[in-house]
Amino acid sequence: MKTRVAIIGGGPGGTTAAMYLLRQGLTPVIIEKESFPRYRIGESMTGECGAILRDLNLGMDMIENKHPVKHGVKVYGKHPWFLPVMARTPEGKLMDQTTWQVRRSDFDKMMLDEAVKRGAILVHGQATDPILDENGKVTGVQVRLADGSGMMQIESELLMDFSGGATFLATKGVTGPKYLGNYDRQIAIFSQIENGIRDNGEARDEQNGNTLIFYKQKYHWAWWIPIDDKVTSVGVVTPAAYFMEQNETKEEFLKRELHNIHPELTSRIPDVTLVEDTRVIKNYSYQVKQFCGEGYMAFGDAHRFVDPIFSFGMYVTMKEAQLAAPYVVKYLNGELPKEGNPFEEYQVMVEKAIDVLEDALDGFWEHPFAFAMLVYNRYVDQMIDIFAGRIYENQPSEAVVAFRKLLKRERTYDSDIYSVPIGSRYHADRAPIWVDDTSDAEVMTKLLNL
Ligand SMILES: Cc1cc2nc3c(=O)[nH]c(=O)nc-3n(C[C@H](O)[C@H](O)[C@H](O)COP(=O)(O)OP(=O)(O)OC[C@H]3O[C@@H](n4cnc5c(N)ncnc54)[C@H](O)[C@@H]3O)c2cc1C
Structure with missing residues (x-):
């Protein structure tokens, strides 16, 4: 198969890119290995993430699908504070705005279906290897088809990597090196509850769809994100070494922590009954150098992820997709610099x-x-x-x-x-100070067995 643009990953980033490229008259091919709907973590949107959905004319779909409305984020540490979602008018004035919380399996399916409905071509399969020419330029990708019928070679002028944490192009050595980020020794353990007590006031900081963040001490926090009118996504993030010291299963750890992190959280979940599998993500903090080049670009988590605390993940990948569209058109028209990195x-x-x-x-x-x-x-x-x-x-x-x-x-x-990540362990002098007595090797060995 031949296409001008191939997109790896049918998550919110890849589908947003497809919809913006379709607007520019291009017909991209999306390669997605999983069958949707499929589970994903990352359910809270920033205000500008909502703005992208409105710009894609999906605002009404978000309302009809009854995604919880988010007015802001409330943070409970020693003293609570609230940051409202606000937009800027064309004159630059701040005005009240809202955004959404989503159950990712539903939202991601809506986005993929919409991209296909608007004209994107979906190839159901796993990208296995990039294809490079003799000068190292990316000219396509090999795909193992999901129906078991074998391999497909997709030739492309541009390969866009939206593979998320799989960091396809970095893993295959196409980009520059991948560095550990500041928060790479953190671990996130999460599930969903049905019986949480939601805020229910009139004021913006008391709205029941808001994100709540609770922290106990440095690097030790929990999230609360309503994903429909009953179910709330809850997760705990701590240093991985702390988790290992507890000698608990991930469920035991999550349940106990949800009652220990902050009294404001404890009171909202009198009885912690988990209604989803408990899942773990570790080593989520990294940064890939030189993530764009001849014939390729990497986006969102596929090149960098700092930390989930203030819910920037979906927004960054979708915004990068939106911002890239005019560069993609120029690149395909030969209007970007021919020397060095065209996407510098x-x-x-x-x-x-x-x-x-x-x-x-x-x-x-x-x-x-x-x-x-x-x-x-x-x-x-x-x-x-x-x-x-x-x-x-x-x-x-x-x-x-x-x-x-x-x-x-x-x-x-x-x-x-x-x-190069400024706070990473590659800059030992600037790395954060960790309260961590367990050696890295010991922690890693235990984590690998989770
Ligand atoms: C603990 C935690 C909490 C988070 N909370 C939030 C939050 O509240 N809000 C928020 O906005 N973000 C959050 N994030 C980040 C968020 O999950 C990601 O930023 C977001 O999912 C990235 O979207 P994407 O479309 O780029 O990639 P993804 O959503 O990861 O989608 C990538 C897609 O690519 C497919 N794929 C991967 N490799 C291949 C391959 N080789 N071939 C074919 N297909 C492939 C996958 O199947 C997947 O469907 C959180 C992250 C973590 C770790």
Whole structure:
């Protein structure tokens, strides 16, 4: 098969890319290995993620499908604070807005069906290997078809990697190296409950569809995300070493932690009855260098994931898909630089945006009091912008500059090293301090047996 653009992954990123490319008159091929609906974690959207869905004319579908409406995120630590979802008017004024929470199996299926309905071609199978020419340019991908009928070779002018945590192109050595990120020693353990007591007030911070975050101490927190009118996604994130020390099954750990992290969470779940499998994700924090090049681009989790705490994952992959569409058209028309990386400008733009998120997240953990001051007093509007996802323009804002000062961190983008994770263990001098007595090897051995 021959196509101008092949997309690996039919999740929200790949399908958003397909819909924006269709608008540009291109007919992409989506390669997806799983049969939808399929489970996925990552259910809370930022404000600007909702804006992308509205831009794709899917706002009415989201309402008809009755996805819970999110007005903001409330964070319970020592002192609770709330950040509302707000949009910017064309004149730049902040205005109240809402976004959605989703059960991913339903939402992802809706997105894939819609992309196909609008004209994308779906190939059900697993991308196994990229095809490269003698100069190392990516010219396609090999696919093992899901119906067992064998292999298919797909020749493409551009291969877009939306494979999520599988990081297809990085794993196959097409991109630059993959580095561990700041939060790579964290573990997330999660499930769903049916009997949680929801907020039910009039005010925006009391709406029952809101995301709630609870933290006990540094790197030790829980989420609460309503995914329909009864079921709430709940998860606990802690250092992996702490989990191992408890000597509990993942279910025991999750249930006990949900009652231990914060009294505000305990009171919302008098009886913890899990209605979904308990699942684990570890090593989710990483960054891939040089993730775009001749014939290929990687998006969202396929090149970088910092930490799930403020729900940026779906938004970043969908926004990158939207921002990439005009670059893709120019690339196919031969209008991007012929020397070096044709997507250099795009790559630096999206890298800078995730740096903003990383600095805000690190600021939250390293300087929680200063963070709360910035949210509530000093740079309220700028913090609302970051949480909504307005990180691609007018950044770094004064709030981000303040985080960088607090973190004693400088970002430079004029040399080859800009995309090495600033807080990773590859910069031992800047790595976060972990309360961790268990050796890495011991933790890894135990985790592999989960
Ligand atoms: C603990 C945790 C909590 C999170 N919470 C949130 C949250 O609240 N909100 C949020 O927005 N994000 C959250 N995220 C992040 C979110 O899960 C991801 O950012 C998001 O799913 C990325 O979407 P995607 O479409 O890029 O990739 P995915 O959703 O991962 O989809 C990738 C698709 O590619 C397919 N695929 C992979 N490899 C191949 C292959 N070789 N061939 C063919 N198909 C392939 C897969 O089957 C899959 O369908 C969380 C992440 C974690 C770890």
